[in-house]
Amino acid sequence: MSVTSEATRITVNGEPLAVAPGMSVAGLIAQLGLDTRKVAVERNLEIVPRSTYADVRLTPGDALEIVHFIGGG
Amino acid sequence: MQSYVGTGDEWTVAGRSFASRLVVGTGKYKDLPTTAAAIEASGAEMVTVAVRRVNLSDRNAPMLQDYVSPQRYTYLPNTAGCFTADEAVRTLRLAREAGGWNLVKLEVLGPPPTLYPDMQATFEAAKALIKDGFEVMVYCSDDPIAAKRLEEMGCVAIMPLGAPIGSGLGVQNPLMIQMIIEQAKVPVLVDAGVGTAYDATFAMELGCAAVLVNSAIAMADDPVLMARAMKAGVEAGRLAFRAGRIPRRGFASASSPMTGLIRS
Secondary structure: OOOOOOOOOEOOOEEEEEEEEOOOOHHHHHHOOOOHHOOEEEEEEEEOOOOOOOOOOOOOOEEEEEEEEEEOO | OOOOOOOOOOOEEEEEEOOEEEEEOOOOOOOOHHHHHHHHHHHHOEEEEEEEOOOOOOOOOOHHHHOOOOOEEEEEOOOOOOOOOOHHHHHHHHHHHHHHHOOOEEEEEOOOOOOOEEEHHHHHHHHHHHHOOEEEEEOOOHHHHHHHHHHHHHHOEEOOOOOOOOOOOOOOOHHHHHHHHOOOOOEEEOOOOOOHHHHHHHHHHOOOOEEEEEHHHOOOOOOHHHHHHHHHHHHHHHHHHHHHHOOOOOOOOOOOOOOOOOOO
16 A cells, blocks of 8 residues: 555554555554454554444544454463 | 263353363463463363564464464463553453453562562452453462452452462462462462472362463473373362362371281
8 A cells, every 4th residue: 555645644553654544444454464353453542343443444643552362371 | 081070070260161170371382383282281271361462563473363272262361561450451451352251360460570469459450350341360469368358359260379470389378378268259279380290289289279370381391291291280189189188197007907917
């Protein structure tokens, strides 16, 4: 996906990222090559329910956390 | 061969029943295939997991779920790395969304070298998590008063440490573990400190519902073999607890009859 001057600037896991205007959370996850069944998403400290990924549009300044399960005790 | 373990001897936490009384962690393994093989050998049905950011620079990295199926094992997400109630709630809300269940392991630790449970912060986080609808299995100090208070707050399992995390020292304070077990109406698990199979046996002989082991398996020279040993150790301890041990006595008692001896 090309980054244009109208790109939406967001933060994902602490890293700056520019995405296409109007992109949804589902679009972002697809662009990142992640499997929606294996991750959970928090946007501006609020959980984004998996069922709403296609409906939630990213807006400039959004801070997202995308997490998964790893080994732990 | 008939198994005497697991048949009608399940333990139940938050409405879920388990035949295996060994809960294993999935951390510290050298790789995911070893993790999977060791967990298989342990016979565990519940595994602890951590919640972390996806690595966006290596998106093809293998994921735990590809090796340890959440369909087969009950994932118990933990709050490792959280130092406040807010962080714990935030982390476990994400875990709930990723996994879709409420059963969680709360652990709020102090700094190294003790990594001892921070009980003040643990109480605050337990309160917040229970209010948010979580079923909380709580890692705690071996303090019977604190354990009782956590149970009264609504925690579904009490998990005192046997010894510091990763120390492998075994149960250091069996008297307190036993007091916690005797007063509890929810399952008590020894979590942390197990070093080898007999430590797990000892914890089970005290009457624990289950034992949680991570480092002792993951860091063993042969994790798969140690996982098998832990399985046997937990089973031995559980059977011995149910069988009822003989009292300790300060004198000998002959095993063979003293009557009917031949005489010249």
